[in-house]
Amino acid sequence: MFTDRFLRDRRGVRLETAERARLEEAIEEVRVVEARKRLVRAGDVLSESTLLVEGFLCRYIDDRRGLRQLMAVHVPGDFVDLHGFPLKTLDHDVATLTAATVAIVPHTALQQIEREAPDLARKLWYATLLDAAIHRAWLFRLGRLDSIGRVAHFLCETNARLVLAGLSDGRRFAFGLTQYDLAEICGLTNVHVNRVIRALREERLCLFRSSLVEILDPRRLAERGQFDPTYLYIDDSAAGALAAKD
Amino acid sequence: MFTDRFLRDRRGVRLETAERARLEEAIEEVRVVEARKRLVRAGDVLSESTLLVEGFLCRYIDDRRGLRQLMAVHVPGDFVDLHGFPLKTLDHDVATLTAATVAIVPHTALQQIEREAPDLARKLWYATLLDAAIHRAWLFRLGRLDSIGRVAHFLCETNARLVLAGLSDGRRFAFGLTQYDLAEICGLTNVHVNRVIRALREERLCLFRSSLVEILDPRRLAERGQFDPTYLYIDDSAAGALAAKD
DNA sequence: AGGAAAAGTTAACCTGGATCAAGACGATTA
DNA sequence: TAATCGTCTTGATCCAGGTTAACTTTTCCT
Numbered sequence: 001m002f003t004d005r006f007l008r009d010r011r012g013v014r015l016e017t018a019e020r021a022r023l024e025e026a027i028e029e030v031r032v033v034e035a036r037k038r039l040v041r042a043g044d045v046l047s048e049s050t051l052l053v054e055g056f057l058c059r060y061i062d063d064r065r066g067l068r069q070l071m072a073v074h075v076p077g078d079f080v081d082l083h084g085f086p087l088k089t090l091d092h093d094v095a096t097l098t099a100a101t102v103a104i105v106p107h108t109a110l111q112q113i114e115r116e117a118p119d120l121a122r123k124l125w126y127a128t129l130l131d132a133a134i135h136r137a138w139l140f141r142l143g144r145l146d147s148i149g150r151v152a153h154f155l156c157e158t159n160a161r162l163v164l165a166g167l168s169d170g171r172r173f174a175f176g177l178t179q180y181d182l183a184e185i186c187g188l189t190n191v192h193v194n195r196v197i198r199a200l201r202e203e204r205l206c207l208f209r210s211s212l213v214e215i216l217d218p219r220r221l222a223e224r225g226q227f228d229p230t231y232l233y234i235d236d237s238a239a240g241a242l243a244a245k246d
Numbered sequence: 247m248f249t250d251r252f253l254r255d256r257r258g259v260r261l262e263t264a265e266r267a268r269l270e271e272a273i274e275e276v277r278v279v280e281a282r283k284r285l286v287r288a289g290d291v292l293s294e295s296t297l298l299v300e301g302f303l304c305r306y307i308d309d310r311r312g313l314r315q316l317m318a319v320h321v322p323g324d325f326v327d328l329h330g331f332p333l334k335t336l337d338h339d340v341a342t343l344t345a346a347t348v349a350i351v352p353h354t355a356l357q358q359i360e361r362e363a364p365d366l367a368r369k370l371w372y373a374t375l376l377d378a379a380i381h382r383a384w385l386f387r388l389g390r391l392d393s394i395g396r397v398a399h400f401l402c403e404t405n406a407r408l409v410l411a412g413l414s415d416g417r418r419f420a421f422g423l424t425q426y427d428l429a430e431i432c433g434l435t436n437v438h439v440n441r442v443i444r445a446l447r448e449e450r451l452c453l454f455r456s457s458l459v460e461i462l463d464p465r466r467l468a469e470r471g472q473f474d475p476t477y478l479y480i481d482d483s484a485a486g487a488l489a490a491k492d
Numbered sequence: 493a494g495g496a497a498a499a500g501t502t503a504a505c506c507t508g509g510a511t512c513a514a515g516a517c518g519a520t521t522a
Numbered sequence: 523t524a525a526t527c528g529t530c531t532t533g534a535t536c537c538a539g540g541t542t543a544a545c546t547t548t549t550c551c552t
Contacts, residue, residue: 012334043476061386064472069389071382086372088258091379091477114364122360125371126332132374133337135381136317140307142388143315143433147539178499187389192539194501210499210548226310230289231337393509424529438509440531456529 002053002103005077005165009238019120026109033100040094046084048106055100061092070185077165083128085110098176133231142187150186151196152225160229172214248299248349251323251411255484265366272355279346286340292330294352301346307338316431323411329374331356344422379477388433396432397442398471406475418460
């Protein structure tokens, strides 16, 4: 099922089987998209939203010089532009980072859910608020952490989210991002990201290769990035899988 | 009416008179709070949300050394912790910046709205997404702007939001923030904020005194902060009031 | 297999903002 | 009126991360 990973293991929003089925039915089409492809441009009027099934997507804003600031990286299970349903147009672009599979849900189907299944509608709301919580963690990262801390924090977050999606064992995960991407995420230059990666490697905290991230010391990495996963609203039953990994 | 400023002049979410009345009824209590007072602590289980009627509130996360990173500054009309309704607990603290008047809305009343007035419920959802859009603008600010740009961008944003709230004429507005607050917003030190303010003054862009902000050259200030108000989703009918101010 | 393009690596140098320190100013309270 | 505390102001010094530029490695294409 394409919706299998959506809202998995989040506190207080267990999706009922019927609800998941209903979402599944709402999918109009499943599409495969190549890497580095823009899916939505800021200002476009939207009539559908995108659930990420496989691969990585991002959301970003360009600055005047053409440099991007990423505002979100999406992992499988994320309802990437669900906020486009109430907002109708977005304030940013959406693009693939890697090749990806996406499920398209028309807004008419969401309207129907809203009318007929208020409980499920509330869970959709919740999902968008989770994204906002992640935005806030990113604000903390950019405003208060140094370069090593930023990268460490981001890798901890991504690891945690991928554990929930069943795509990381808590130590290693496949990831197709370049150092340049990491720079756009952390508000750094690619050159400096390279130095940070070396430092993380030399301190035996983690390894970052394009296509594979390996966390050598989860505890110390989290410490270095002041990472506290509370903002991910992970259900207690699943929290253990994350915590006991060193 | 306490809800007068809520969702005013936003694109595609005109609140009907009946809807506003309904929200007004949902208010359980109106409270006056002194400056620099914490209202919600991260992790608290919430059973009510706060609509800001007067004054300024903020949301923030503390770092390990006790320095705060603000994630939001709220102006009158903002439903400050509406996201606490679906989420139940928050990932950050909420506090007053200045003395403030707040209206308390119990979650039971919101539940009732959700069941009985799905259109209004959708508008509440929208309001929380507006906050998320502002988070993203803040991410852009921290990730891509230099110190002068950050302060310029923040002042443009605040001015625009206060114009919508009827609390700025587009040029000057009362604001009770210190330079220290500005530092916590922009990810800078108070010392450097002081220098930035001087630079903005010397370039005749704007004046920042505690208790009064005066924008001398809106166009150039926006330019300096790469400020584009699209992310505030201002209705076309109200957009003019902002644009034609130089 | 070979060649081009993208991604990663490293060094040298520079600068924006942090840090530290000292005072000035302005409100509030006694 | 003085005393006190928070806020603002300014200067001196330092360093994290930016910039530029060269070079290497990997990936992808035909």
